[in-house]
Amino acid sequence: MELIEGLHSRASALKLSAPGPTSEQLKTIMSAALRAPDHGRLKPWRFVVLEGDARAKLGEAMAQMLHKKAPHCSDAQLDAERGKPMRAPTIIVVAARIMKGKIPEIEQIASVAAGVQNMFLAAHALGIGAMWKTGGAAYEAEVKTRLGLQPEDHIVAFLYLGTIVTPGTVVPISLDTALIQAK
Ligand SMILES: Cc1cc2nc3c(=O)[nH]c(=O)nc-3n(C[C@H](O)[C@H](O)[C@H](O)COP(=O)(O)O)c2cc1C
Secondary structure, X not given: OOHHHHHHHOOOOOEEEOOOOOHHHHHHHHHHHOOOOOHHHOOOEEEEEEEOOHHHHXXXXXXXXXXXXXXXOOHHHHHHHHXXXXXXXXXXXXXXXXXXXXXXXXXXXXXXXXXXXXXXXXXXXXXXXXXXXXXXXXXXXXXXXXXXOOOOOEEEEEEEEEEEEEOOOOOOOOOOOOOOOOO
């Protein structure tokens, strides 16, 4: 796929199913993140690949977080939260590990976010569907440690990957509101 065409045709998938990416495809997708601009070459990206039962661990952690925040939520709400990670056969948790020093934290997080977009585009080029999710659980220290991350890490994305069942729509966009004339 030609790069510019890929950039302009990317959209989040609406529904995914098995099979997920092969291990070779996963390597290609994660390596794409490492090509993102990285001020100071700090390599802030960290990946946790969740497949099979490992997704249920995340679902359980998400349901527990919801219960902590909303103790009166219904069993149906908890089940819905628990089931979220099962919407894709593969989830890559993409996190930023911050190196204290002269490079501002926001720039290190920006590098990881740029990396996520590279991963999105790599998946697109491979014909693999992707969705970028976060939600409250992404910001909870307990969820991070359960996933093997450090509590201070920033989860930038739960990148859901799989076979496209329902593709997303490429919504036409205009530069009009984004483009500001310099004074
Ligand atoms: C940092 C970040 C977090 C996001 N978190 C969520 C999320 O938790 N749930 C969700 O439905 N969409 C989330 N999105 C948005 C979607 O991934 C998607 O990009 C958006 O709906 C626009 O659709 P498109 O990618 O097809 O253009 C997030 C996007 C970003 C950049």
